[in-house]
Amino acid sequence: MKTTINQVYKHVGEEVTIGAWLANKRSSGKIAFLQLRDGTGFIQGVVVKSDVEEEIFDLAKKQLTQESSLYVTGIIVEDTRSPLGYEIQVNHIELIHEAVDYPITPKNHGTEFLMDHRHLWLRSKKQHAIMKIRNEIIRATYEFYNQQGFVKVDPPILTGASAEGTTELFHTKYFDEDAYLSQSGQLYMEAAAMAFGKVFSFGPTFRAEKSKTRRHLIEFWMIEPEMAFMEHEESLELQEQYVSYIVQAVLKNCKMELQALERDISKLENIKAPFPRITYDDALSFLKEQGFDDVEWGDDFGAPHETAIAESFDKPVFITHYPTKLKAFYMQPDSDNPDVVLCADLIAPEGYGEIIGGSQRIDDLELMEQRYKEHGLTGPAYEWYLELRKYGSVPHSGFGLGLERTVAWIAGIEHVRETIPFPRLLNRLYP
Numbered sequence: 071m072k073t074t075i076n077q078v079y080k081h082v083g084e085e086v087t088i089g090a091w092l093a094n095k096r097s098s099g100k101i102a103f104l105q106l107r108d109g110t111g112f113i114q115g116v117v118v119k120s121d122v123e124e125e126i127f128d129l130a131k132k133q134l135t136q137e138s139s140l141y142v143t144g145i146i147v148e149d150t151r152s153p154l155g156y157e158i159q160v161n162h163i164e165l166i167h168e169a170v171d172y173p174i175t176p177k178n179h180g181t182e183f184l185m186d187h188r189h190l191w192l193r194s195k196k197q198h199a200i201m202k203i204r205n206e207i208i209r210a211t212y213e214f215y216n217q218q219g220f221v222k223v224d225p226p227i228l229t230g231a232s233a234e235g236t237t238e239l240f241h242t243k244y245f246d247e248d249a250y251l252s253q254s255g256q257l258y259m260e261a262a263a264m265a266f267g268k269v270f271s272f273g274p275t276f277r278a279e280k281s282k283t284r285r286h287l288i289e290f291w292m293i294e295p296e297m298a299f300m301e302h303e304e305s306l307e308l309q310e311q312y313v314s315y316i317v318q319a320v321l322k323n324c325k326m327e328l329q330a331l332e333r334d335i336s337k338l339e340n341i342k343a344p345f346p347r348i349t350y351d352d353a354l355s356f357l358k359e360q361g362f363d364d365v366e367w368g369d370d371f372g373a374p375h376e377t378a379i380a381e382s383f384d385k386p387v388f389i390t391h392y393p394t395k396l397k398a399f400y401m402q403p404d405s406d407n408p409d410v411v412l413c414a415d416l417i418a419p420e421g422y423g424e425i426i427g428g429s430q431r432i433d434d435l436e437l438m439e440q441r442y443k444e445h446g447l448t449g450p451a452y453e454w455y456l457e458l459r460k461y462g463s464v465p466h467s468g469f470g471l472g473l474e475r476t477v478a479w480i481a482g483i484e485h486v487r488e489t490i491p492f493p494r495l496l497n498r499l500y501p
Contacts, residue, residue, distance in 0.1 A: 076110035078146045078156050087143045088113075088158065089166075091193070092134050094176060102130040104160070106142060111326070112195060114149070114157045115142050126163055137169040137193070153326050188492055189501045199327035200488055203320055204477045208272070210319035211293055214312055215270045220295060223262040223269045225255030231451035233257050234398040238278045251276040256468060257400075257455050259296035260431060263466055264458055270295040282496055284485040285373065285423050287474055289494040296468035302402070302412040302430040305467035306388055309416060309426055310343035312471075313386060317341040320480050333482040337420065340384055347388040350410065353379055368393050377421040386425070390414040399441040402430040414469075422479035428469025435459040 073086045090106040090113075097103065104115035117130040134140070144160040174190050184191045191197055215222070230247070232239055233254035240251040255271045262269040271294045279286065295312075297305065317338055320328070328335055348356070353375075357365055360378050365371065371379075371389070380387060391410040394403060401411035413429035432438045438459050442452065477489035487493040492501060 074110045075106070075108050075113045075154070078113065078154075078158070081146045082148060082156070083145065085143065085145055085161075086158070087141055089141055090139070092136060092138050092140065093193070093195070094136060095130070095134060097131045102127065104130060104134070104142070106158075107193070107195075107198070111154060112198075113154055114152060115144065115160045116157055117160045117163075121159070122161055126161075129163055129165065130160070133168070134163075134165070135169050135172065136175065137172040137190075139166040139169075140164060141166065153329055185487065185493070185498060186500070192491060195330055197488065199324075199330040200477065200481050200483060201491065202327045203324050203331075203481045204473070204489060206320050206324050207316050207473065207477060207480065210316045211270075211272065211312075213319075214315045215295065218268065218308075220268045220270045221262075221266040223259060223266070223271055224273060225252065225258035225262075225271050225294075227252050227274065229451075231447075231449075240276050240278050253277055254292065254470060255294050256296065256470065259294050259468060260455070260466065261458055263296040263298045263468070264462065264464075267299070268295070268297045280496055283373065284487075285475060285478075287486055287490065287493055287495065290486075290490065291473040292470045293473060294468065294470040296466065298464050298466045300467045301465050302414075302467060305428055305430065305469060306347070306390075306414055307343070309388075309414075309428060309469055310345045310386075313345075313416070313426070313476075314341055314343045316476070317480060328481075331481055331483070333480075337384075338480065341386070345386050345388060345416070346383050347390055347414075348379070349391045350389060350393065351391070353389050356382070368395060370396050373421075373423055376417050376423050380417045380419050380421065380423075384419065386419060387417050388414040389417060397429065399445045399447065400429075400431050400438070402432050403437075418475070418479040420479065420482075422475060424472075425475045425479060426469050426471045428467065430465065430467040433459060433463045433465050435463065 071086050073081055073088060075088060088108055090108040092104060093107045094105040100119040102117040106113050106115050117127060119127045141164040142160055143162040144158040146156055146158055149157040173187055228244060228249045229252050230249060233256050239253060242249050253275055255273060259269055259271055274289055275292045276289050321335060321338055354367060357375055362375060365375060391404060392413055394409055394411050397411050397413055401413050404410050404412055411429060415424045416426035418425045438456060474486040474489040478486050483489055487495060
């Protein structure tokens with residue numbers, strides 16, 4: 071009977087066959103221990119010389135090389151010492167393909183070497199665990215928004231203009247027109263929200279920002295919900311419910327992966343709504359008290375500032391009501407203080423920085439026309455967005471969560487380059 075490693079718990083005491091690759095091996099006298107992986111998980115295969123034909127034991131002990139592919143047949147038994155809880159007592163091996171001189175050996179390798187071999191590095195136990203956590207966050211995201219009555223809508227990747235009026239865009243030619251790779255699907259999601267009420271998108275976004283920090287990628291994935299008839303505070307409540315949901319889903323369904331990464335799960339177990347909120351003004355006062363004299367009112371917060379703020383809390387923290395001039399043209403001013411907008415950045419604990427940015431959107435046509443003039447937004451590329459305020463405008467809010475930063479935080483990974491299968495960095499377009 072064929073099965074997969076993640077299903078062996080159903081076959082204790084039974085003989086099964088697993089298609090696998092040899093991740094590593096060791097031997098001790100008349101026993102060979104094979105570390106096997108099949109994409110669903112890792113399991114140890116035990117080959118005892120007295121229990122198998124001589125050629126099978128020789129194959130296991132001498133011939134099998136790292137990353138060779140094989141069919142392994144044996145009996146599934148429980149093993150409390152294994153993270154999986156089971157091992158396979160091997161009685162037969164069929165070699166499919168012998169890998170020769172696999173470049174990523176159990177010794178230490180430099181980061182650049184590993185990135186050059188990313189197509190192979192993905193096979194390692196740590197990278198496998200990170201990608202499984204990423205997958206669980208994506209699965210839980212769809213589950214959460216489907217349960218909340220959202221409709222999935224896919225915005226275009228090729229756009230005629232910037233979503234935020236910035237110049238950090240990748241330009242291309244669209245036949246005889248100029249086009250850009252999307253830096254956000256938000257404007258299109260606002261249009262979709264006016265049709266479906268509550269919508270979300272999940273797709274790639276691109277920033278031509280020449281940054282080399284551990285928090286930045288050139289190509290990254292965003293989850294962007296947009297909600298009609300929802301105001302700022304309601305949006306914050308949805309955001310904290312969503313983040314709590316995905317963290318608890320990873321804790322429930324990725325125990326082995328978190329263990330493989332040696333993640334301190336006590337810091338994740340506390341991530342439950344509600345989250346603390348502080349205003350930009352309060353954050354600025356706090357930073358001054360902490361000795362950050364380099365930041366003044368109207369300045370944006372950098373990584374050291376965000377980290378200092380986050381360290382004061384054991385949960386993600388919302389920083390709300392940023393100065394209007396710091397934020398995008400479409401954000402709704404605070405009626406009590408038009409110098410700030412109804413927005414929030416959600417800062418993750420442990421120095422991982424901003425994982426969500428969101429706001430209530432301007433719904434008043436006259437004010438949006440004023441913003442267009444202030445930001446020099448002209449032409450048909452922006453006209454359709456203005457029309458959303460002409461025909462049945464309503465209060466609405468939305469936000470975007472950066473998937474890779476969120477994976478890095480939940481998995482406890484220092485650099486976002488390990489949180490996406492094939493990272494695109496300032497100096498890397500390969501593999």
